[in-house]
Amino acid sequence: MNNNDIVPGFDDEKDDSLKIRLQKVDDVEGCLVLYLTGYIDTYNSNFFQKRVTKAVEHNFTRLIFNCGGLNYVSSTGIGSFTAFLKAVKPRGGDLVLLEIQPKVYEVFQLLGFSQFFNIKDNLNEAVEFFSSEGKSGATDVFPKIFQCPICSKKLKATKSGRFRCSECKTILAIDNAGQVFLG
Structure with a gap:
């Protein structure tokens, strides 16, 4: 096709x-x-x-x-x-x-x-x-305020996905449930 x-x-x-x-x-x-x-x-x-x-x-x-x-x-x-x-x-x-x-x-x-x-x-x-x-109830989770697990900078995620901490540049991921993971 x-x-x-x-x-x-x-x-x-x-x-x-x-x-x-x-x-x-x-x-x-x-x-x-x-x-x-x-x-x-x-x-x-x-x-x-x-x-x-x-x-x-x-x-x-x-x-x-x-x-x-x-x-x-x-x-x-x-x-x-x-x-x-x-x-x-x-x-x-x-x-x-x-x-x-x-x-x-x-x-x-x-x-x-x-x-x-x-x-x-x-x-x-x-x-x-x-x-x-x-x-899913993902709309209830976001926006989510959390701390970077590396440098403790307060961050805001508007939805799930991957992004980088604005302070220490660590790559973070956040899932639909609002759980934060490294990279």
Whole structure:
């Protein structure tokens, strides 16, 4: 199955700097995996936004971005992810980022965006996130104020996921129940 079979017109435009392969998640309504390969910067972020917007317009509001092949994201690229979040949230959707390369993750953290995005380790966790959405009492848990287990700095988590302590830079994870773990 090619991209145009999933989202009509998706591959009408091409850009060698960023390749996107689509995979529909049959178990979850409106769920789409976007495998990103290349980089996202000022020059191709508009191209990236237009293509993902096309998917959202075709009622894909639960987006999983597999960033394993993404070797660079500029602040403009991160702005694109923020725009997607704003586009899908009012439609009851969300987005998950997977397999983020350490140097790309660093940009998310430096700009303070790592806490806004759901970051998962693998596709199963991402699909599970959308499958269990609305079934758990996670909304009662967040926002959660807690102390960093390393430096004791007070931190606030708005939702489950992975992020870095603003004080000691330790990578922490918080699950749907509000439990905090290292890395």
